[in-house]
Amino acid sequence: MVRTAEYSIKGYLYQFLRYLSEILAAEADTKITIEGAIEDIDVAAADFTTAVQCKYHEQTDKFTLGKIYKPILLMLEHFSKNASQTPRVYYRLFCHFPDESGTRGLTKQELNTVLGTGSEPLKAIIKRIVPNVDHDEFLTRLTIEFGQTVDALQQTVLDELRGKGFSTEDIEAIIYPNAIQRIVDLATQSSVSDRTVDPSVFLDALHDVRKVTFTRWTRELATRAQIFKRLREDLKPSLRQNTRGRIFVLDPAAIEKFDDDIVRFIKKFVERYCSKYLHSNPPLFMIVGDYDVNGLEVRLYDAGLRCANGLVGAAFKAKELFRRPMVKKSPFAIEFSLRLAARDSVNEEPPKRPDELFLVNIADDPWAHPDVDVHRFEIERLSDLEYTLQLRTTYA
Numbered sequence: 001m002v003r004t005a006e007y008s009i010k011g012y013l014y015q016f017l018r019y020l021s022e023i024l025a026a027e028a029d030t031k032i033t034i035e036g037a038i039e040d041i042d043v044a045a046a047d048f049t050t051a052v053q054c055k056y057h058e059q060t061d062k063f064t065l066g067k068i069y070k071p072i073l074l075m076l077e078h079f080s081k082n083a084s085q086t087p088r089v090y091y092r093l094f095c096h097f098p099d100e101s102g103t104r105g106l107t108k109q110e111l112n113t114v115l116g117t118g119s120e121p122l123k124a125i126i127k128r129i130v131p132n133v134d135h136d137e138f139l140t141r142l143t144i145e146f147g148q149t150v151d152a153l154q155q156t157v158l159d160e161l162r163g164k165g166f167s168t169e170d171i172e173a174i175i176y177p178n179a180i181q182r183i184v185d186l187a188t189q190s191s192v193s194d195r196t197v198d199p200s201v202f203l204d205a206l207h208d209v210r211k212v213t214f215t216r217w218t219r220e221l222a223t224r225a226q227i228f229k230r231l232r233e234d235l236k237p238s239l240r241q242n243t244r245g246r247i248f249v250l251d252p253a254a255i256e257k258f259d260d261d262i263v264r265f266i267k268k269f270v271e272r273y274c275s276k277y278l279h280s281n282p283p284l285f286m287i288v289g290d291y292d293v294n295g296l297e298v299r300l301y302d303a304g305l306r307c308a309n310g311l312v313g314a315a316f317k318a319k320e321l322f323r324r325p326m327v328k329k330s331p332f333a334i335e336f337s338l339r340l341a342a343r344d345s346v347n348e349e350p351p352k353r354p355d356e357l358f359l360v361n362i363a364d365d366p367w368a369h370p371d372v373d374v375h376r377f378e379i380e381r382l383s384d385l386e387y388t389l390q391l392r393t394t395y396a
Contacts, residue, residue, distance in 0.1 A: 010150050013220050014056040015040055016183045017153045018094055022052070024160040026199040033196040034186045038078055038089065048087045051075070055095035056150070063097035068144070069114050072106065073125045079138045080130035090141045100146035106139055154222040164203060172223035173230035178209045180217055214388070215378040228395050231388045238356060238373065239390055242278035245354040249343055251288040251361040254380060261382045263299050268391045270305055270337045277329045282308070284321070284339035284354075286346060288362065293342045300340070307340040316341075318348040360385065 019034050022041055026032060029046055036042030038051035053071045075091040082089060115126060147153060158171060166175045182202070189195045212231040218224055238244060252258035266285060274282050287293050297307050310321030325335035349367070356373045359365055368374045379385055386392045 009220060011056040013180075013217065014096065014147075014150055014153065015054045016180055016187070016217070017150070017157055018052070018054045018147070019183045019187070020157055020179055021153070021160065023197065023199045023202055024157065024164065028200070030199060031196055032199060033192060034183065035195055037192050039075070039091070044087075046087075048090055050090045050092055051078070052092045052094055055093065063100045063146075065110055065113065067097070068093060068095065069117055069119070069122055070125070072111070072114050072142075073122055073129070075142065076111075076133065076138055077125055077129050079141065080133035083134060083137065088141070091138075091143070093142070093144045094147050095144070096147045096149060098149075103143055103145045106142055106144065108135065108139065111135055111139060151222055158223070166206070172226040174209055174212055175206055176223055177215070177218055177221055177227055178213045179206055180221065181213050181215050182206075184215070184217060214376065214384075216380070218378075219380075219384075225395065228384075228387060232390065235375070235388060236390065239273065241355075242276065243281055244356060245281050245350075245352065246273070246283040246356045246358065247350075247354040247367065248283065248285045248358045248360060249288060249362050249365050249367075250285065252291055253289055254361055254378075256381050258382065262296065263303050265382045265386060265391075266300060266338065267303050267305060268386065269389065272389075272391060274334070274337045275332070277327060277332055279334075280324060280327050282325060282334070282336060282338045284341070286341050286343040288343045291342070293340060297340055300338070305338060306336045307338055308336045309340055310345070316345050318346060319351070321346065322351050 019032070019041055022032055022043055026043065027045065031044045033042040033044070034040075036051065038049070039053045041052040041054070043050040043052065053075070055068065055071060071093050075093070079089070079091065117123065117126075148156065158176060161171050161175055161179070162168060182205075186195050186197065212227060212234060214227070214231060218227055221227065252262070269283065273279060287296070297309060300307055308321055308323070308325070310316050310318060312320055321339055321341060325337075327334050353369060353372055354367065356375065357365065357367055359368070359374065359376045361378055362376070377385060377388075383392065387395045
């Protein structure tokens with residue numbers, strides 16, 4: 001099951017890489033639709049449209065025609081209903097099999113074999129194909145292209161980005177992951193028009209990117225080591241400052257073993273960044289969703305950490321949550337070393353904007369502001385956050 005999940009993730013990444021590769025290779029006046037009206041990618045030039053479907057078969061040792069019956073039939077179905085469409089539609093099946101490379105067409109005999117399948121789900125597609133469709137014309141418009149592995153395709157995309165004039169030092173850690181994430185965001189838009197891009201506009205926007213992106217897909221990229229290293233370097237100067245106001249908003253829903261690891265994570269952060277006399281502004285951790293924040297406070301207390309929770313009796317008061325703790329210089333002692341609350345409980349604005357807002361698995365927050373350093377993370381493990389925040393020396 002783990003291997004199956006890995007191949008599924010690679011399949012998605014392969015599509016995203018192909019989308020990006022099409023954008024990088026596009027000529028002037030071309031529009032590209034991700035998750036297009038016809039196929040995975042619709043490349044619309046002035047005189048024709050190329051409909052591209054992507055398939056990744058790394059786990060298959062050898063190419064067989066049976067592996068591509070379904071995409072061929074779906075393309076034939078579309079052709080049968082749009083053969084006279086202007087501009088013409090050409091079809092390209094982009095797929096990876098370990099034993100194949102280059103391009104090829106499909107013979108009439110092979111198409112007849114596909115149409116003669118005994119598979120019931122495929123027969124349902126065949127029934128939708130318009131009778132008497134011109135098979136010969138369809139075959140002239142169909143190309144099967146055998147592509148590279150995921151890793152090789154990533155390297156090709158990196159080389160293509162270099163060819164577009166991006167800074168070499170920024171490509172692997174900033175430009176490439178941002179480009180992939182923008183592809184992911186486009187692919188999830190509901191309307192075709194919102195999934196359609198002008199390649200020149202897409203690339204121009206990437207030239208303005210200055211910040212590392214840390215998302216679900218960062219782990220899958222070949223440049224992930226460079227991404228994490230750059231992110232650590234970018235955060236290091238602010239983490240060295242003693243009096244920064246830091247707020248974390250965390251959604252634990254997608255984080256593996258969150259309940260097992262959260263106390264250790266908070267304890268590491270507090271011991272690193274709120275353990276000196278000058279560390280007089282403890283961080284605030286706010287938890288989103290249905291999570292037992294009171295139980296977490298008890299566990300933190302048992303671990304030696306006292307929290308400010310904003311409670312006055314049974315009532316929550318934001319002023320109490322944000323007040324500064326009493327601090328003793330020598331020997332160092334602090335009234336409380338962190339603030340803790342459920343996000344839904346804190347409805348008032350903080351008395352002072354935070355210096356840094358860490359949004360962990362949160363798309364946005366009302367406290368995000370142009371004057372605040374907002375760091376967005378999509379993570380599956382708290383160890384990712386520990387590494388970027390200098391709480392561990394190795395990435396695992």
